[in-house]
Amino acid sequence: xxxxxxxxxxxxxxxxxxxxxxxxxxxxxxxxxxxxxxxxxxxxxxxxxxxxxxxxxxxxxxxxxxxxxxxxxxxxxxxxxxxxxxxxxxxxxxxxxxxxxxxxxxxxxxxxxxxxxxxxxxxxxxxxxxxxxxxxxxxxxxxxxxxxxxxxxxxxxxxxxxxxxxxxxxxxxxxxxxxxxxxxxxxxxxxxxxxxxxxxxxxxxxxxxxxxxxx
Ligand code: GRF
Numbered sequence: 415x416x417x418x419x420x421x422x423x424x425x426x427x428x429x430x431x432x433x434x435x436x437x438x439x440x441x442x443x444x445x446x447x448x449x450x451x452x453x454x455x456x457x458x459x460x461x462x463x464x465x466x467x468x469x470x471x472x473x474x475x476x477x478x479x480x481x482x483x484x485x486x487x488x489x490x491x492x493x494x495x496x497x498x499x500x501x502x503x504x505x506x507x508x509x510x511x512x513x514x515x516x517x518x519x520x521x522x523x524x525x526x527x528x529x530x531x532x533x534x535x536x537x538x539x540x541x542x543x544x545x546x547x548x549x550x551x552x553x554x555x556x557x558x559x560x561x562x563x564x565x566x567x568x569x570x571x572x573x574x575x576x577x578x579x580x581x582x583x584x585x586x587x588x589x590x591x592x593x594x595x596x597x598x599x600x601x602x603x604x605x606x607x608x609x610x611x612x613x614x615x616x617x618x619x620x621x622x623x624x625x626x627x628x629x
Contacts, residue, residue, distance in 0.1 A: 419599040420445040422494035424485075424502040429456015430584065431500035431521055431591050436463060438592035442599035446492040450485065450504050468492070479507075486510045498595055499553065508555050516605040518553045519598065521591045523583050525549060525565055530558035535583065536576035546570045546579055548587045550594040552605050561608050563598075565626040566590040590625060 419442040423432050426449060433456075436444050447460035452469045460467045468488050475481035486509060489497060499520040511518065524534040526549040538546045547567035554560035566586040570579060597603040602616040610628055612620070620627045 418443050419495040420493065421496045421498055421595065421599070422446045422448060422489050422492050423498045423500050424448045424450075424489070425454055425456040425500050426451050426503040427454050427456065427501050429454060429459050429500070431587055432456045433459055434588035435498060435500065435592050435595060436460075436465070438588075438596075440592070440596040440599075442496065442595060445494060446489075448485065448488055448492075450481070450502070456500075466492075482507045482510070486513065489514075496595065496598060498591070500591070505557065506553065511553055511555055514553075516552065517598075519550055519563065519594065520553050520558070520560070521587055521594075522549045522551065522558050523580070523587065525567055526551060526558055526562060533576075535579040538570065539574060539576050539579055544570055546583060548583050548590060550590055552610070561605060561610050562628045563594050563603060563610055564590060564620060564628075566624070567626065589623070593619065593623065593625070 421442045421444050423435060423444050425432055425447060432447060444465050447465050447467045449457050449469050452471055457467050470481060470484045470488055472481045475484060497514050497518045524538060525547045529537050545567050547565055549565045550563045552560040568582055597616050602613040604611050612627055612629055
């Protein structure tokens with residue numbers, strides 16, 4: 415069996431995607447959880463699982479830039495093969511993105527390029543879209559603009575609210591993100607330039623799971 419990839423997961427809050435990434439790990443293991451908030455509930459979960467944690471707080475640094483430099487330093491020193499953002503509410507510096515180019519992914523709760531940024535569920539419901547979902551993408555220097563890896567979608571119901579949409583999409587996230595990370599860890603999915611490459615088996619799995627991919 416090929417060796418497991420070491421993954422750093424960066425969080426700011428609840429950590430439900432972190433939990434799902436950990437529970438459904440295949441071809442990777444989470445070697446560090448970094449949070450920019452000491453009170454992130456996801457840290458408790460990581461500790462309960464014996465996963466090393468690190469907090470890099472804005473309050474402990476003289477500027478936001480210094481804090482971001484510390485995020486990069488802490489992540490580099492944990493020597494991950496891959497980095498997964500999971501509700502990490504900090505825009506990363508270009509040097510971070512460069513350091514982990516092709517190895518840095520994020521999950522976003524909308525069908526990008528629709529609804530980048532915050533409040534995606536409220537905006538989707540207000541816009542009256544019929545399809546909604548989540549996207550996993552490589553991270554570039556824009557906000558939610560990196561090359562798309564895969565999406566999982568559902569039909570929004572007329573009675574859906576922002577809250578019910580969030581709950582239903584979160585269930586999709588918890589399946590999509592571990593699949594995408596496993597596929598990246600095993601080399602079944604990779605980034606070449608700004609194009610995402612999929613092995614035949616990744617394509618078949620995406621189809622079986624009804625994930626949209628972007629070959
Ligand atoms: C998720 O909806 C994720 O898509 C977004 O932030 C939320 C994080 O939730 N980026 P959790 O902390 O993983 O529960």
